Amino acid sequence: MVTESFENRPVSMNEHNNLLQIEEHMYILDDVKKPNVFRKMFPYSEIPKVPFNDRTVPKFMPKEIWITDTTFRDGQQSRAPYTSDQILHIYDEFHRLGGPNGLIRACEFFLYSKQDRDAVYKCMERGYEFPQITSWIRASHDDFLLVKEMGMKETGILVSCSDYHIFLKLKMTRSEAMQHYLSVIRDCLEQGISPRCHLEDITRADIYGYVVPFCLELMKLQEEYGIPIKIRCCDTMGYGVNYSGAVIPRSVPGIIYGIHTHAGVPCEQLEWHGHNDFYKAVTNATTAWLYGCSGVNCSLFGIGERTGNTPTEAMVFEYAQLKGTLDGMDSTVITDLAEYYEKEIGYHIPERTPFVGKNFNVTRAGIHADGLLKNEEIYNIFDTGLFLKRPPISAISNTSGLAGIALWINNYYRLPENMQVSKKDKLVERLKEWVDEQYEEGRITVMTDAEMEKKIDDICGELGLSTIDDYVRSEHHAS
Numbered sequence: 018m019v020t021e022s023f024e025n026r027p028v029s030m031n032e033h034n035n036l037l038q039i040e041e042h043m044y045i046l047d048d049v050k051k052p053n054v055f056r057k058m059f060p061y062s063e064i065p066k067v068p069f070n071d072r073t074v075p076k077f078m079p080k081e082i083w084i085t086d087t088t089f090r091d092g093q094q095s096r097a098p099y100t101s102d103q104i105l106h107i108y109d110e111f112h113r114l115g116g117p118n119g120l121i122r123a124c125e126f127f128l129y130s131k132q133d134r135d136a137v138y139k140c141m142e143r144g145y146e147f148p149q150i151t152s153w154i155r156a157s158h159d160d161f162l163l164v165k166e167m168g169m170k171e172t173g174i175l176v177s178c179s180d181y182h183i184f185l186k187l188k189m190t191r192s193e194a195m196q197h198y199l200s201v202i203r204d205c206l207e208q209g210i211s212p213r214c215h216l217e218d219i220t221r222a223d224i225y226g227y228v229v230p231f232c233l234e235l236m237k238l239q240e241e242y243g244i245p246i247k248i249r250c251c252d253t254m255g256y257g258v259n260y261s262g263a264v265i266p267r268s269v270p271g272i273i274y275g276i277h278t279h280a281g282v283p284c285e286q287l288e289w290h291g292h293n294d295f296y297k298a299v300t301n302a303t304t305a306w307l308y309g310c311s312g313v314n315c316s317l318f319g320i321g322e323r324t325g326n327t328p329t330e331a332m333v334f335e336y337a338q339l340k341g342t343l344d345g346m347d348s349t350v351i352t353d354l355a356e357y358y359e360k361e362i363g364y365h366i367p368e369r370t371p372f373v374g375k376n377f378n379v380t381r382a383g384i385h386a387d388g389l390l391k392n393e394e395i396y397n398i399f400d401t402g403l404f405l406k407r408p409p410i411s412a413i414s415n416t417s418g419l420a421g422i423a424l425w426i427n428n429y430y431r432l433p434e435n436m437q438v439s440k441k442d443k444l445v446e447r448l449k450e451w452v453d454e455q456y457e458e459g460r461i462t463v464m465t466d467a468e469m470e471k472k473i474d475d476i477c478g479e480l481g482l483s484t485i486d487d488y489v490r491s492e493h494h495a496s
Contacts, residue, residue, distance in 0.1 A: 033077070044233060044279055047226030048192045052180030055221060058267065059256075071262040074274035077309045078339070079284035083122040084332050085314045086111060087290070089136070090125045090153050090173075091326055092316035096364070103362060104136040105143075107317070110354050112145050116345030119147025120336065121329070122312065125173055128152050128163045137167060151213065156201045164210060171211040173249065174201060178228050179218035179266075191227050199234060206242040213247040215290070220256035224265045224275050232280035247286045248276060249314060252301060255294030255324065259304035269301050273308040288312035291327050293319060298327040303335045317354060318366060318373060330354075330372050348404045376466070378409045406431070412463040413448075415456035422448050425469065426485070436489040443493050447476050 031038045058066050089104055099107070108124060115121030124140075127133040140150055153173040154160035164172045176198040177183060183194045198214075205212040214235060222228050232248060239246045250272055257269045265271040273289070276282050289305030289312070291298045302313040319328035330351045337343045355373040358364040368376040380396050393409050402408035410428045411421060419440030426445070427437040438445055451472055452464065473485055482488050 042225070042279070044225055044229045046191060046195065046230040047223065048190060049180070049223075049226070050190075052184035053223050053226070054180055055266070058264070059221060065256060067258055067260065067267060068264045069260070069262045070264050072264075072271070073261050074270050074308065076270075076307050077274075077277075077284075078307050079309060079311045081285070082306050082311050082313075082336065082339075083120050084115075084329060084336070085123040085125070085288060085312050086121060086148065086316065086329055087125050087314050087326060088317040088320070088329070090127055091290075091322060092320045093127065095322055095325070096320060098130075098132065099136070099362075101132055101136040101139055105139045106357065106361075107354065108140045108148070109143070110350050110357070111148050112143070113347050114333070114350040114354075115147050116343070116347055118345045120344060120346050121148045123147075123149040123151050123171075125151045125153050128154070128167055128169075134167065153215070156198050158201060158204060161201060161204050164205070165208055169210060171213055171247075172205065173213040173215050174198070174205070175217055176202075176214045176231075177217040178231065179222040180227075181221055182218055183227075195227075195231055195234065198231070199238070202235065202238060202246070206238060206244050206246075209244065211244050211246070213249055213288070215249045215251050217251045218253045219250045219272060220252045220254065220266050222266050224272060225279070228272075229275055229280045232276055232282055236281050245286055247288060247312075248282050249288040249290050250276070250305070250310070252289070252291040255292040255297060257291060257297060257301045259297070259300050269304045270308040273305055273310050277309045284309050285311045288314055290314040292322060293324040293326065298325070299331045299335065302327040302332060303339070306335075306339065318358065318364075318370070320364075334372065349406045352405045352407055372405060378407060379466070380409065380411055412465070413452055413469060414463045415452065415460075417452070419445055419449050422452070426473070429466065429469070430485050432485075432489060436494075438489065438494065443480075444473065444476055444488055448472060 027040050028037055029040070058068060060066070088107065089099065093099060111121045111124060126137050128137065137150060149171070150169070151171045151173060152164055152167065152169045154164060155175045177187065183189055183191055187194055189197070202212045202214065216222070216228060219228060235246045235248070256267050258267050259269050263271070265275065273287065277284060277287060287310040289302055289310045291301045298319065302315070305313060313327060313332055315329040315332050316326035317329045319325035333343070333346055333348055333351065336346070351372060355366055359366060366373050366375070368374045371377055378397055378401050397409040408428050410425060411417070413422060413425055417425070423438050423440045423442065423445050426432070432438070455464070477484060477488050480488070480491070480493055482491055488494060
């Protein structure tokens with residue numbers, strides 16, 4: 018790294034805080050001979066370290082922030098491939114979820130198989146402005162031909178940036194890797210295609226010795242061709258932290274600040290892509306927003322490599338909390354997608370997954386259930402019936418009564434208003450008798466969903482019916 022003396026550094030006005038500032042450094046490539054793997058920070062035979070130097074950077078959330086989605090790319094790397102029809106359905110749902118302001122800004126796709134390409138063509142035929150359709154390729158001239166043939170307007174390009182990847186995987190030096198990447202990016206630009214550079218493993222990369230100099234070169238190409246170049250900061254191993262004063266490259270604020278301030282990458286061309294190896298995917302994505310990154314890249318239900326990506330649905334509600342509004346996003350689509358995955362795709366969502374799990378707003382403690390029956394605000398995070406079409410459910414106990422059991426059935430099975438049961442229903446009365454027997458015999462815990470379902474099935478069977486749906490359509494239904 019080369020720096021100029023203070024007397025030669027330019028002074029300019031900072032338009033954000035209206036203060037004069039002096040340019041600190043001129044960042045050029047530090048073409049090291051041996052890889053810098055930050056061994057003290059990442060001792061492979063020990064747990065990674067989070068060192069601090071108390072250097073902090075200011076919060077600077079862009080006026081506009083949004084979500085992009087990698088369900089069909091990173092999400093599809095960790096499960097059986099989706100069919101073309103499934104991809105089309107999910108893409109349609111993302112269009113609904115993003116609302117009129119297109120806050121689900123883009124979806125990225127593989128292009129390698131015929132099935133992938135067929136799905137892309139079907140989605141293109143929809144003609145939606147949002148989510149924009151983008152692709153992902155390796156930094157390969159052959160891969161670029163796929164992008165060109167498909168007529169894509171933008172593509173992601175894998176440009177691994179840590180010495181772990183440059184030296185140990187690619188067997189290159191930093192300068193060799195940079196020149197290779199720039200040649201492929203120039204190919205994109207020559208064809209009028211906007212590149213999105215995926216800086217893989219950025220949380221183990223030399224930020225000021227490689228990442229910032231590389232991004233400076235990208236901004237030069239952008240100026241030369243007049244085509245936007247996006248930068249995706251990929252926390253491939255989930256090492257990022259949001260702690261104030263943490264050392265780069267683990268500091269999410271430090272990474273975003275460095276690329277935006279010292280490489281001059283505009284906020285709207287910055288994107289964060291995180292993994293959940295250390296349970297920090299959501300926090301890190303939100304932190305990226307707060308420190309100058311307009312886009313956060315997510316995957317539906319967090320499905321992705323290893324521990325997964327930042328969940329798309331989580332960032333919908335993070336957005337609403339930061340902005341004070343959903344800005345037109347239709348959050349009820351999240352529940353529709355969860356049901357589609359369970360019923361049509363056969364994917365099991367863990368029961369306690371926030372917003373989409375079967376039990377995310379079910380209270381099981383007896384005293385909590387009593388409070389919930391009196392006023393759902395006491396034990397519900399927000400109006401989940403309004404925003405997710407899933408009103409809270411109180412688990413059944415000895416204090417639930419006929420009304421509580423009827424409420425449980427109506428909410429658990431999501432019965433439409435004209436088919437809901439009341440406390441006068443034979444099914445409810447029979448369940449109440451059975452519940453009372455359980456507690457008379459000494460039970461002290463609440464009834465589980467599985468127990469309730471089985472007993473309801475048993476009672477329906479005794480009435481000559483197969484399911485709860487049959488019951489609410491039968492003469493036994495009191496309503």
